[in-house]
Amino acid sequence: MENNRKDTEEFRDHLSTVTEEGKRVWVYPKKPKGKFYNAREIVAVLLLAILFGTPFIKINGHPLILLDILDRKFILFGVPFGPQDFHLFVLTIIGLVISVFLFTVVYGRIWCGWACPQTIFMEMLFRKIEYWIEGDANKQRALNKAPWTGEKIFKKGFKHIIFGILAFLIGNALLAWVIGIDGVYEIASKPISSVMGKFTAMIIFSGIIYFFYAYFREQVCTLICPYGRLQGVMLDQNSLVITYDYKRGEPRGRIKKDVEQNLGDCIDCRLCVDVCPTGIDIRNGTQLECVNCTACIDACDAVMTKVKRPVGLIRYASKNEIETGKRKIFTPKAIGYTVILALLFGLIFFLLSTRSNFELSIVRTAGLLSQQQPGNKISNLYDFDIINKTFDDLPAELELVGRKGEIKVVSGNLNVKPQSIAKGKLLVILPEAEVKQLSSSIQIAVKTKGKVIDIIKTNFLGKIKRNKRKK
Ligand code: SF4
Numbered sequence: 001m002e003n004n005r006k007d008t009e010e011f012r013d014h015l016s017t018v019t020e021e022g023k024r025v026w027v028y029p030k031k032p033k034g035k036f037y038n039a040r041e042i043v044a045v046l047l048l049a050i051l052f053g054t055p056f057i058k059i060n061g062h063p064l065i066l067l068d069i070l071d072r073k074f075i076l077f078g079v080p081f082g083p084q085d086f087h088l089f090v091l092t093i094i095g096l097v098i099s100v101f102l103f104t105v106v107y108g109r110i111w112c113g114w115a116c117p118q119t120i121f122m123e124m125l126f127r128k129i130e131y132w133i134e135g136d137a138n139k140q141r142a143l144n145k146a147p148w149t150g151e152k153i154f155k156k157g158f159k160h161i162i163f164g165i166l167a168f169l170i171g172n173a174l175l176a177w178v179i180g181i182d183g184v185y186e187i188a189s190k191p192i193s194s195v196m197g198k199f200t201a202m203i204i205f206s207g208i209i210y211f212f213y214a215y216f217r218e219q220v221c222t223l224i225c226p227y228g229r230l231q232g233v234m235l236d237q238n239s240l241v242i243t244y245d246y247k248r249g250e251p252r253g254r255i256k257k258d259v260e261q262n263l264g265d266c267i268d269c270r271l272c273v274d275v276c277p278t279g280i281d282i283r284n285g286t287q288l289e290c291v292n293c294t295a296c297i298d299a300c301d302a303v304m305t306k307v308k309r310p311v312g313l314i315r316y317a318s319k320n321e322i323e324t325g326k327r328k329i330f331t332p333k334a335i336g337y338t339v340i341l342a343l344l345f346g347l348i349f350f351l352l353s354t355r356s357n358f359e360l361s362i363v364r365t366a367g368l369l370s371q372q373q374p375g376n377k378i379s380n381l382y383d384f385d386i387i388n389k390t391f392d393d394l395p396a397e398l399e400l401v402g403r404k405g406e407i408k409v410v411s412g413n414l415n416v417k418p419q420s421i422a423k424g425k426l427l428v429i430l431p432e433a434e435v436k437q438l439s440s441s442i443q444i445a446v447k448t449k450g451k452v453i454d455i456i457k458t459n460f461l462g463k464i465k466r467n468k469r470k471k
């Protein structure tokens with residue numbers, strides 16, 4: 001460990017919220033306040049508005065965004081994506097995962113503190129309700145120790161009822177992203193027996209959310225969240241994290257009046273520990289539990305202002321910056337990730353921009369030769385597949401390009417329903433005089449409402465000429 005620091009590495013051997021016997025240590029963080037907290041509140045309001053508001057926005061009667069993983073139907077900004085676009089979905093997910101890695105290498109856990117739903121729901125909704133009903137940390141601690149009086153029953157009961165309602169609202173909002181707001185209305189308006197599956201899912205969803213925020217809390221970040229557990233491999237000496245400037249702060253110690261002291265700037269008031277929602281002491285260094293919530297920055301800045309010392313004893317900085325005073329953002333690792341990310345997103349953008357609303361295929365039925373038709377004509381049998389990815393009906397028409405002849409649908413339907421696939425068989429019939437070779441190329445134009453949407457090239461088999469045997 002660094003220089004004159006008093007602490008040992010012993011704190012890394014156990015979680016701050018679990019006793020040696022394995023019991024939970026309940027964290028009572030002091031209510032944070034300061035400029036970072038204010039900024040986080042603004043970001044949280046915006047994100048919550050997006051979460052609750054987006055399912056209500058529709059374009060031409062369809063959701064702006066729908067992430068129906070159950071039926072594999074996705075709508076992004078009004079554009080429908082179906083199972084046929086699975087490659088785009090996989091690429092986007094890979095792109096997002098890599099971008100999370102890149103972002104973390106450079107900017108540390110900014111996501112956790114500012115945008116993660118877990119932190120936003122916990123710190124900006126549930127915790128605020130708890131402060132409002134039970135008071136700040138000391139009052140909460142006292143209330144929990146107090147016997148079950150009428151006041152305690154009222155406060156606890158009231159808090160958990162509001163927690164339950166909030167969990168139900170969040171559960172419904174998340175569900176609306178998956179099944180659409182109409183799906184949620186359906187659950188609410190129809191008899192429970194007719195929507196039992198969805199209703200059960202909604203109750204389970206809401207119950208899990210209630211459990212997470214009423215009881216499990218910071219344990220989600222330290223025990224469950226894979227992103228949190230991967231920090232050790234993602235962060236390096238140049239990552240921007242919330243860190244204590246031990247060079248400036250140590251040796252720490254309380255200020256004693258009229259006593260000459262040779263101390264650093266940390267007055268060991270422990271306010272940074274008191275406000276921490278995960279119960280850690282950031283002065284021990286970067287730790288797995290730290291969700292970069294900035295509460296300790298605000299607390300320490302307020303203390304530094306009071307004792308008339310420069311703010312920023314705890315701040316966003318890299319380990320190298322604290323040690324050398326210089327910050328290096330573009331490390332080879334960060335550059336490597338950026339290049340991969342740019343290529344991946346370039347590919348995703350290309351695929352999205354060239355993505356068609358329809359997919360068509362017409363292939364000659366395997367194993368069949370040409371057929372003789374009346375009137376000196378010959379035909380070939382083809383299988384067709386038309387995928388309609390739009391929300392509208394697709395009345396398709398097929399037309400031969402640059403050839404005399406006709407197309408006859410013998411099975412299936414060319415009227416493709418919204419977001420569905422039409423399959424069938426058709427005959428291409430050409431006059432014999434048109435077919436001079438054993439195999440020739442033909443083009444079929446696919447039209448809808450008079451507009452050509454695709455031209456498909458395929459081949460056409462002529463008649464096999466047999467040599468007449470000499471008698
Ligand atoms: S809030 Fe600042 S001064 Fe107080 S203990 Fe923490 S680092 Fe030291």
Ligand code: SF4
Nearest residue numbers: 276290291293294296
């Ligand atoms: S150490 Fe600071 S930034 Fe990290 S979780 Fe605790 S209060 Fe938040």
